[in-house]
Amino acid sequence: MSAEHxxxxxxxGTRPGEGGQVLFWLTAVGFVGALAAIFVFVPTEVTEGxxxxxxxxxxxxxxxxxxxxxxxxxxxVLFLWRREREWDIYAHxxxxxxxxxxxxxxxxxxxxxxxxxxxxxxxxxxxxxxxVLWLIYAAYLMLRLQxxxxxxxxxxxxxxxxxxxxxxxxxxxxxxxxxxQHPAPKIITSEGLGSGIDTSMGITLLVALGAFTLVYxxxxxxxxxxxxxxxxxxxxxxxxxxSN
Amino acid sequence: xxxxxxxxxxxxxxxxxxxFKTRELFSSMFVFAVLVILIFIFSxxxxxxxxxxxxxxxxxxxxxxxxTLGLNRSFTLEKENSGLQGLLLAPIDRAAIYFGKxxxxxxxxxxxxxxxxxxxxxxxNIDLLSNLxxxxxxxxxxxxxxxxxxxxxSSLSSNLKTREIMLPLLLYPLMxxxxxxxxxxxxxxxxxxxxxxxxxxVGLILxxxxxxxxVSIMTIDHILED
Numbered sequence: 473m474s475a476e477h478x479x480x481x482x483x484x485g486t487r488p489g490e491g492g493q494v495l496f497w498l499t500a501v502g503f504v505g506a507l508a509a510i511f512v513f514v515p516t517e518v519t520e521g522x523x524x525x526x527x528x529x530x531x532x533x534x535x536x537x538x539x540x541x542x543x544x545x546x547x548x549v550l551f552l553w554r555r556e557r558e559w560d561i562y563a564h565x566x567x568x569x570x571x572x573x574x575x576x577x578x579x580x581x582x583x584x585x586x587x588x589x590x591x592x593x594x595x596x597x598x599x600x601x602x603x604v605l606w607l608i609y610a611a612y613l614m615l616r617l618q619x620x621x622x623x624x625x626x627x628x629x630x631x632x633x634x635x636x637x638x639x640x641x642x643x644x645x646x647x648x649x650x651x652x653q654h655p656a657p658k659i660i661t662s663e664g665l666g667s668g669i670d671t672s673m674g675i676t677l678l679v680a681l682g683a684f685t686l687v688y689x690x691x692x693x694x695x696x697x698x699x700x701x702x703x704x705x706x707x708x709x710x711x712x713x714x715s716n
Numbered sequence: 717x718x719x720x721x722x723x724x725x726x727x728x729x730x731x732x733x734x735x736f737k738t739r740e741l742f743s744s745m746f747v748f749a750v751l752v753i754l755i756f757i758f759s760x761x762x763x764x765x766x767x768x769x770x771x772x773x774x775x776x777x778x779x780x781x782x783x784t785l786g787l788n789r790s791f792t793l794e795k796e797n798s799g800l801q802g803l804l805l806a807p808i809d810r811a812a813i814y815f816g817k818x819x820x821x822x823x824x825x826x827x828x829x830x831x832x833x834x835x836x837x838x839x840x841n842i843d844l845l846s847n848l849x850x851x852x853x854x855x856x857x858x859x860x861x862x863x864x865x866x867x868x869x870s871s872l873s874s875n876l877k878t879r880e881i882m883l884p885l886l887l888y889p890l891m892x893x894x895x896x897x898x899x900x901x902x903x904x905x906x907x908x909x910x911x912x913x914x915x916x917x918v919g920l921i922l923x924x925x926x927x928x929x930x931v932s933i934m935t936i937d938h939i940l941e942d
Contacts, residue, residue, distance in 0.1 A: 552938055607889040614885060618878050627938045628872050632886060635868070635931060639890050642924055646893040649916065650900070 492693055499686040506676075506683035514676040523587050528676055530580040532684035533573045534602070540570030540688060541609065541637065548633030551626060557703070560626035563633055565695035567612055569688060574606045600647040601640075608636045723808045727816025728823070734793070735824070741789050745828050749782035750835055757839060771840045772902035776895060778832060780862065783825050784884050787866040790821055791874035800874075804940060814936040818867040818929075825859045842906055850905045857921050858898035864928040865890060872939050897921045 510528045517524035547563035550556075581599065582592040593599065612632050619625040735741055756774040794800035803813055837844045844851060866887055873883040888895075897917045904914050911918065 552935065604889050604892050611882070611885040611889060615876075615882060618882060619876055624875065627941070628875070631868075631872060631935045631939060634935065635865070635890060635928070638927055638931060639893070642893040642920060642927070645916075645920055646896040649920075650896045 492697075495686070495690055495693060499683070499690045502679075502683040502686045506680045509676040509679045514672050517673075520588055523584055526580050526584045528680040530577060530584060531677060532680045533576040533580065535681055536684050536688045537570050537573040537577055537602075537605070539685070540566045540573065541605065541640075544570065544609075544612075544633045545637030548630035548637075551630045552634070555623075557626070560630070561696055561699045562692075563629065564616060565692050565699065567609055567616075567633070568695060569691050571606070571609050571613060572691075573684075573688075574602065574609065577602055578606060595650075597644070597648040597650075600650075601644055604643050604647070605640065608639070612636060720809060720812055723812035724816045724819065727803075727813060728820045731817070731820035732823075741786055742824060742828065745782040745786050745824070746831050748785055749778040749828060749832050752778040752781050753832070753836060753839060762840070767840045767842055768906045769903060771836065771842055772899045772906060774840075775832070775836055775902065776858070776899050778836075779825065779829060779859065780888075780891065780895065782828060782832075783821075783859075783862060783866065784887065786821060786824055786828075787863075787870040787887070788880055788883055790817055790867065790870050792879065795874055800940075810937045810940050811933045813940060814867065814871070814932055817871070818863055818932070821867050821870075822860060822863040825863055826856070829855055829859065844906070847905050847908065850911045851902065853911070854898060854901045854905055857918070857925060858894055858901075861894045861921055861924040861928060862891065864925060864932060868928065868932040868936065868939075871936065875939075893920060893924050897924075 506528070510525055514525070514528070516522055543566040544563045547559045547566065551559035551563060581602075585594070586592050612629065615632055616625065616629055619628060753774055756770075756777070760770055760774075762770075791800065794803065804810075833844060836842070869883060869886050869890075873879040873886065876882050897920050901911065901914055901917050901921070905911065
């Protein structure tokens, strides 16, 4: 009887509250605004044509992926320090979302590169770094999948989260010096876009960056909620098991 | 501090004794490395490419692949008969366990490399002797980073059911700086260039070594905790 009562109580507790609703609508409006800016507001680029519009997805995805992996590092450090399950959940959720956006970067990149550079892929430092990052966090998530749930898994993942993030600057320099041996086409960076072109493109990119960042936070809150509900279900199951 | 080194030495000595008795690890690593070199030679036509440019990559791939066998064994061996539990119960620092295992791995790898180098020299027809000093230095700093990170991840993956699968998946992407840097430096050395021209790579690999030794000391307490 008491378990059922608790269940009801917790259900209201884990349901997305006012804050979640606000975040959802903010993200929805932001994303619709970004889509309108990308497909209606911004003029088509003269030399690259329509395909250049994918940059407004590509660049924000890359930003969110890097941001998410930084959060994994941050939460991993905090977990090893404080030993609170909360930080493990955040690191897990952020790694999954980072992986999603990193995959999107690796998919949208070649779609743009084929008509512009004439090849799907070059060993440009930035491309190589993104690919290696994808592999590191794929291994991170596989480690999570293959380890039994518990504090040991959280510790192992935290260690890999820290080790992986510390490797990023080293990988960056190694692929930079390695890549510079080959003639590689220049990637259009956000700085390049902002300085070299029309202000409407700069605005569109900023709107898209904002919208994607909101999507990150929305996905984070949903994923964290799911994980907390799982914990709660486990707890209730155990309670049931021991009370009978 | 003296006792710390004593503890490290005891662990290294224990690993050596085990290896002298069985000789299973060293022989399998060496034969595997030779096989890797052989497969690369079959897949690349050496009459078409410059062996000084292809060779370093093959050498490091052989070292890393064969080293992975050793790393897989390193902590699995301790798991058998609850050897690791004994180590953890002993009144020694966790960092000493890490350093002991790291040093014994490093020494095994270096001995394996010493045996591979003549094979490599003969198969690729490269003169290693004229540049032996810088070559050994490059091998040392590269292998140090490999065993520093490898030992940490090996201690971690030994607790998993799928340890043989997870260790390379975790280790290889993180090894990218070493894989690129060490190959570049080896190529520079073998083509007769001065190591001083590529000090940025030497610095990068030394950074890698220092970072992963430091991170391992800081995090090993969390992994070796039962």
